[in-house]
Amino acid sequence: MSDSSEALATHELRHHFENMEQQRGASSMGMWVFLITEIMFFGGMFMAYLAYRYEYFLAWQEGSQHMNFWIGTVNTAVLICSSLTMVLAVLAIQQGRRRLTSIMLAVTICFAIAFMVLKGMEYHEHWLAHEFPGPAFHFAGIDPRHVEMFFVLYFVMTGFHALHVLIGIGLVSTMLYMNERGHFSADYHNPIENTGLYWHFVDLIWIYLYPLLYLIGHHHVG
Amino acid sequence: MATASAITAEREHYLNADYGFRSWLLTTDHKRIALLYLITITFFFFVGGFFALLIRLELLTPQGDLVQADTYNKLFSMHGQVMIFFFLLPAVPAVLGNFLVPMMIGAKDLAFPRINLLSWYLFIIGGGLMLYTMLTGGVDTGWTFYVPLSTAYLGTHVVLAAVSIFIAGFSSILTGLNFIVTIHRMRAPGMTWGRMPLFLWSNYATSIIQVLGTPVLAITLALVGLERMFHLGVFNPQLGGDPLLFQHLFWFYSHPAVYIMILPGMGVVSEIIPCFSRKRVFGYEFVALASIGIAVLGFLVWAHHMFVAGISVYSAMVFSFFSYLVAVPSAIKVFNWTATMYKGKIYYSTPMLYAMGFIGLFTMGGMTGLFLASLGVDVHVTDTYFIVAHFHYIMVGGMVMAYLAGMHFWWPKITGRMYPESWGKLAAMTIFIGFNLTFFPQFILGWTGMPRRYHAYTPEFQVLNVLSTAGSTVLAVGYLLPMVYFLWSLRYGKEAGDNPWGAAGLEWKTASPPPTYNFEETPVVTWEAYNYDDLPKEVPVVG
Amino acid sequence: MEKVISAKLYFTVWAILMCLTAATAALSYVNMGALSPVVALLIATVKGSLVVLFFMHAKYIDVKTTVLVIVAGFFWLSILLLMTMTDYITRAWS
Numbered sequence A: 001m002s003d004s005s006e007a008l009a010t011h012e013l014r015h016h017f018e019n020m021e022q023q024r025g026a027s028s029m030g031m032w033v034f035l036i037t038e039i040m041f042f043g044g045m046f047m048a049y050l051a052y053r054y055e056y057f058l059a060w061q062e063g064s065q066h067m068n069f070w071i072g073t074v075n076t077a078v079l080i081c082s083s084l085t086m087v088l089a090v091l092a093i094q095q096g097r098r099r100l101t102s103i104m105l106a107v108t109i110c111f112a113i114a115f116m117v118l119k120g121m122e123y124h125e126h127w128l129a130h131e132f133p134g135p136a137f138h139f140a141g142i143d144p145r146h147v148e149m150f151f152v153l154y155f156v157m158t159g160f161h162a163l164h165v166l167i168g169i170g171l172v173s174t175m176l177y178m179n180e181r182g183h184f185s186a187d188y189h190n191p192i193e194n195t196g197l198y199w200h201f202v203d204l205i206w207i208y209l210y211p212l213l214y215l216i217g218h219h220h221v222g
Numbered sequence B: 001m002a003t004a005s006a007i008t009a010e011r012e013h014y015l016n017a018d019y020g021f022r023s024w025l026l027t028t029d030h031k032r033i034a035l036l037y038l039i040t041i042t043f044f045f046f047v048g049g050f051f052a053l054l055i056r057l058e059l060l061t062p063q064g065d066l067v068q069a070d071t072y073n074k075l076f077s078m079h080g081q082v083m084i085f086f087f088l089l090p091a092v093p094a095v096l097g098n099f100l101v102p103m104m105i106g107a108k109d110l111a112f113p114r115i116n117l118l119s120w121y122l123f124i125i126g127g128g129l130m131l132y133t134m135l136t137g138g139v140d141t142g143w144t145f146y147v148p149l150s151t152a153y154l155g156t157h158v159v160l161a162a163v164s165i166f167i168a169g170f171s172s173i174l175t176g177l178n179f180i181v182t183i184h185r186m187r188a189p190g191m192t193w194g195r196m197p198l199f200l201w202s203n204y205a206t207s208i209i210q211v212l213g214t215p216v217l218a219i220t221l222a223l224v225g226l227e228r229m230f231h232l233g234v235f236n237p238q239l240g241g242d243p244l245l246f247q248h249l250f251w252f253y254s255h256p257a258v259y260i261m262i263l264p265g266m267g268v269v270s271e272i273i274p275c276f277s278r279k280r281v282f283g284y285e286f287v288a289l290a291s292i293g294i295a296v297l298g299f300l301v302w303a304h305h306m307f308v309a310g311i312s313v314y315s316a317m318v319f320s321f322f323s324y325l326v327a328v329p330s331a332i333k334v335f336n337w338t339a340t341m342y343k344g345k346i347y348y349s350t351p352m353l354y355a356m357g358f359i360g361l362f363t364m365g366g367m368t369g370l371f372l373a374s375l376g377v378d379v380h381v382t383d384t385y386f387i388v389a390h391f392h393y394i395m396v397g398g399m400v401m402a403y404l405a406g407m408h409f410w411w412p413k414i415t416g417r418m419y420p421e422s423w424g425k426l427a428a429m430t431i432f433i434g435f436n437l438t439f440f441p442q443f444i445l446g447w448t449g450m451p452r453r454y455h456a457y458t459p460e461f462q463v464l465n466v467l468s469t470a471g472s473t474v475l476a477v478g479y480l481l482p483m484v485y486f487l488w489s490l491r492y493g494k495e496a497g498d499n500p501w502g503a504a505g506l507e508w509k510t511a512s513p514p515p516t517y518n519f520e521e522t523p524v525v526t527w528e529a530y531n532y533d534d535l536p537k538e539v540p541v542v543g
Numbered sequence C: 001m002e003k004v005i006s007a008k009l010y011f012t013v014w015a016i017l018m019c020l021t022a023a024t025a026a027l028s029y030v031n032m033g034a035l036s037p038v039v040a041l042l043i044a045t046v047k048g049s050l051v052v053l054f055f056m057h058a059k060y061i062d063v064k065t066t067v068l069v070i071v072a073g074f075f076w077l078s079i080l081l082l083m084t085m086t087d088y089i090t091r092a093w094s
Helices: A003-012 A020-055 A057-065 A069-094 A098-128 A144-180 A190-215 B021-025 B030-058 B069-105 B113-135 B149-153 B158-185 B198-230 B243-277 B284-300 B313-325 B327-341 B350-373 B375-381 B385-415 B421-447 B459-492 C007-027 C035-055 C064-089
Strands: none
Touching (some): A020 A057, A020 A144, A020 B158, A020 B198, A020 C064, A057 A144, A057 A190, A069 A098, A069 A144, A069 A190, A069 C035, A098 A190, A190 C007, A190 C035, B030 B069, B030 B385, B030 B459, B069 B158, B069 B243, B069 B385, B113 B158, B149 B198, B158 B198, B198 B243, B198 B284, B198 C064, B243 B284, B243 B327, B243 B385, B243 C064, B284 B327, B284 C064, B313 B350, B313 B375, B313 C064, B327 B350, B350 B375, B385 B459, B421 B459, C007 C035
16 A cells, blocks of 8 residues: 555544444445345335235236336346446446546446436336326226236336436446545545445346346237 | 543533534434434423323223314324334434444444434434424324225325334434444454343344334335325225235334334343342343344234234234244343342342333233234234233333333433432332333223223223323323433432443443543453453442 | 456356346246246346346455345345235135
C-alpha cells in the first residue's frame, strides 16, 4: 500500500471501526442480511403464486400462455448481460482501473434501461389485450376469474421486480457519479461491491420469475 | 476525553457532550438514539394504555353504555396496533438493546450508526401516520387486518394504518440487521460467543426473527393495500382468492413476532437474576441456545392461530406438534433461572422483584399457551377471553415486567442517577397485583364462554369483569409511578457511581453515564460471563 | 482481504448462463407433462446458484458467517413455502 492510498483508506474508515478489514466485513455482511430480507419479501409473493398454482392449475396454464415469451426470454438475457458488466465493474475497481469501472457501470445502466423499455412494451401489449386486472379485464377462455388472479400476481411480482430495477438504476448511477468524482480506489470500494450484490439479487429474482411466469404453460402453444 | 477531571461533576459523557435539538435529532450515538426511542415508545405506551382503559371502562357493565359497537371495535383495534407495533416490538430491542448491545460487546457503536438513526426516523414516520389514522377516525380491523373484512367491507382508514405498520416494520428490520452485524463483527478482543451476556444472545435471536419475518408482513400488508385500493383479487374469495392464504402469510410473521417481544425480555431477566442472586447463571449454554431454539421453532407454529379457520386437519396436527415443542426451550429458561436463584444470596431489589414477577407470570402465560396448542381445547377457547388473558400474561405480565425490570436495572447506567428504591418496590408490587387482578378473571371469563371483541355481554359475566376493570385502574397507577420517580431522579436522585449493583458485564466497567464512545480504550475480555464467584457477595447499593 | 477473480471466469459463467437460458427456453416447447416445471425450475436453480456463487462471490467469501446468512435466508424461505403447502395439499375439501 502506498502512502497516499493508506491516507485515503484511513480517511474512509468510520470512527467506530477498528480497521478497514472490520469495516469491509461489516458492510458486506450487512448487505447480505438486507438481501435475505428481500428474499423473504419476494417469498410472500412466491408463496401466493405456489398456493394458487396448486389450487387453480388450469387457470395458471392459461394465464402463462398469454405471456409474451420472446420479450421475457430476451429480458432474461439482458439482465444476465447486465450482471456480467456489473461484476466486471467491481473487478475493475478492485484493480484500481477507474476509467474501466465507469464504462462498465454505464453499460450496466444501459442494459437496465433496455430491460425497463422491453418491460414497458410488454405491459402496453397486455393493456391493449384487456389483460390488466380490474373492470376492463376480459378473458374469453376457461375460468376467467382465476386467470385474472394469475395476471394480478404477474403484475404484482414483475411490478415489484421492476421497482427494484429502478432502484438499481439509481444506485448504479450514484456509483458512476461517485466514481467519476474519485471516491473509489483499489483500497476502498465497498459501496460498488454492495451495489453489485444488490444488482445480482435483482437478476436472481428474475431468473426465477422467468420460468414461473413465462415457461410454465408455454409448451401447449408450441 | 477528560480523564483527569473524571471525579468532578464536569466529566464529559454522552449526555453533556453536546447540547441542543440538532445534537439529538442528528445524533448517530447509539445511546442517544436509545433515549429518542425511549421517549417515543413511552408516549405510545400511554396512548395504547388510554385505549385499554376505555375498553375496560366500557366492560364495567353488560350493556354498551360508554361506547357503541363501532367505537368499541376501533378502541381494541387501535389498542392492539399501537401496543404491538409501537410499544412491544421496539421496547427492549430499540431502547435497552440500542443502549446496551455495543457496550456489552465492548464496541464504540453499532455497526451502522446512520442506519440506526434512519430506523428511528422510519419509526417516527410510521408512528406519525398511526397518530393521524387515530385522529381522523381510526381503524377497526383488529390488529390482524383479516381479509376480506379489511379489503372489501370496512370504510375506515385501513390502508393508512397498513402503510404506517409497513414503515414501522422497516424500522424494525433495520434494527435487527444492525444488531446481527454488530454482534458478529464488532465484538471486543476476547469477547467470544461463549462469553457473551445472555442479553446479547436473546437480542441476536430476536434480530433473526425481525430480519426474516418482517418482510413477509410487509408484502402481505402491501397486497392487502393493493386489493383494497384497486380491487385486485389476491385474498378476497369474491374475487377468487383464498382468505386463509392471508392468514398463513400474516401469522408467518405475527406468531414469531410474539417472540420478538418476549425474547429480549428473557434476556433482561437473564442479566438481573444472576446479579441479585450473586451467582453465575445456571446452565449458560442451555439458556443461550434456547434463545436460538425459540427463534427457529417459533417459525414452525404459526397455524395454531388458524385451527378453527378451516385449514387441513393433518396440517393442523403438524403445527400443533411444533407448538408443544416450542415450550421446551421456554421451559429450559424458566428452570435455569430458578436454579440460578437456588441457594443464591438473593437481594429483593426493585429490578429483582420485576424479574421474579416476570418468571411467575410468564410461566402462567406459557402454560396456558399449551392449552391452545392442543387441537381440541383450542376449539373450545378460540376467540374467548381465555386467549386475551393468555397473551396478556405473556405480553404484559412477561414483556412489560421485563422491560420495567431492565429500565430499573440500567437506569443508573443510562442517567447516572439512582431512583428511590422504596418507591420502586412499591410500584413493582402495585403492578404485579394490578396485573393479576386485571387478567386472571379473564381466564375464567374465557373458559366459561365470554367471547372477545364484543362491547356487550350477558349479565352473569359482570362480577369478573368488574374485578378486571378494578385491576386495570390499579395497574394504571402502577405504570404512572415509575414515570414520576424516574423523572424525579433525574434531578434529585443520588449519584449512582459506575457499578451500583456490583454487576458483572462490560457495561458496568465504564462510567455512568458512559462517555460518548463508551470506553476510554477498547476493553480486552479475559473472563467468562457472570463471573459472580470472583465478585463481592454484597450488592453495594441495596441494603 | 477480498479475493480478486479473473475476468475470464466471469465470461465463462456468463456464457453458461446464456446457454442455460437458451436451453430452458427451447425446452419449454417440449411437453414433458409434470416434468416441465421441474426441469424449468431445476435449470433456474442452477443459474441462480451460479449467480450467487460467482457473481456475488459467495464461493470466495472470507467471512464464514456470511455463508450462514445466505443459507439461513433460503432455509427460512423453504419453511414459508413448505409449511404452508402442508395445508394446501392435505385439504380434503378442495
